[in-house]
Amino acid sequence: MPVVATNQWLDHYLTKKLGFPDLDMGIQRDTLCPHLTNYYTSITTEEIHQHLLQNGLFPPSISDEKTINKMYERNIWRNVESEFNKLKVDWNGPDVPLFIFPSNLENEQLRIDFNGLAGLAHQNKLFLFVSSQPTDKEIQALLTHEYNHVCRLNYLNQEEKTITLLDAMILEGLAEMAVHERMGKEYLAKWTSMYSLEHALKYWKGEVESNLHLQKGSIRHQQFMYGNDSIPKWMGYNIGFHLVCSFVENTTCTVNQLLRMPTEQILEESAFK
Structure with a gap:
């Protein structure tokens, strides 16, 4: 399974956003989270949105377009997919969907302690929250850490x-x-x-x-x-x-x-x- 084309969802979000944070929060939810409902059970798009925000998803801001464009320039999706495929082979790991979104740089701990990087691993899916701050190697380290979680969770195979x-x-x-x-x-x-x-x-x-x-x-x-x-x-x-x-x-x-x-x-x- 290739890295999910969340860049297309983010493009849609950018075309819809109005420049008012409160309204854009709802637009973000409605443009990103409906795509994720098939990957969760018995959970609403609002709950999915809050779950992602709590784990590193960016809140709407005036710098969104600049951040997403930098992610394009860095070939984030392509580079992550290349390393993801290597990990799956090397560890004989599960073929789970991987979602990439900008991270929350308003979170001081995330920005300072983790250089704007966060991840969220489940047994059947994986999220990476990244920014333009970290190097390609630092993003690779994040992917390595989080996909290792996916593999281990599949072995443990419990709630x-x-x-x-x-x-x-x-x-x-x-x-x-x-x-x-x-x-x-x-x-x-x-x-x-x-x-x-x-x-x-x-x-x-x-x-x-x-x-x-x-x-x-x-x-x-x-x-x-x-x-x-x-x-x-x-x-x-x-x-x-x-x-x-x-x-x-x-x-x-x-x-x-x-x-x-x-x-x-x-x-x-x-x-x-």
Whole structure:
């Protein structure tokens, strides 16, 4: 399946928009989201729109046309499709639809911490939210990370809301290990190096190990992954990376092998057991 031609949907959006943000938000919803209803079940276009906005989709602004034109100039759709096809072959991964949209550069964290890049991976679809800021290699790293999620989610084959904290940490660690394996450590996410292995192990023993069963739908699960007032920022992500790294050091397994390995086996042969 080729990368979906969302550029055509964006062109339609540009011809319809009026220059008034509140009105253009509805126009954005009505020009983009009806195309996506076949990829979701029991969800309205309004809910799809809010879901995408929460995960990195651009809000309407006066710079939309400039941003989209730059994406054309960069051949974003063609370049992503080329790398996407390589990943599918190398990992024997599922042929899912991939949707590319501009990202929300009004979001300070997204702009500063992630250079205007975000992704959203499901078992049966993948979204990339990009801007003109990142290099082609940085976009490739995003694709590598997010498509790795798709492959792993297909192996786990369960409702996403039932993904446990342990599953989620390994999911994130495995995706960044894939970036490291294919592109080198300079393209790793900032959270991979925020805390040392020793710090991660200490926090694991003190707080995380007794909560590995928490499911994604729970608030506490999200707090362990992203942090809060008492949990360090991105702690779960960082632990996941160290856990997967230590497993690879102990076993010399490749990312391709890890993608279809039981979660408990990865834990058992890591530094965290």
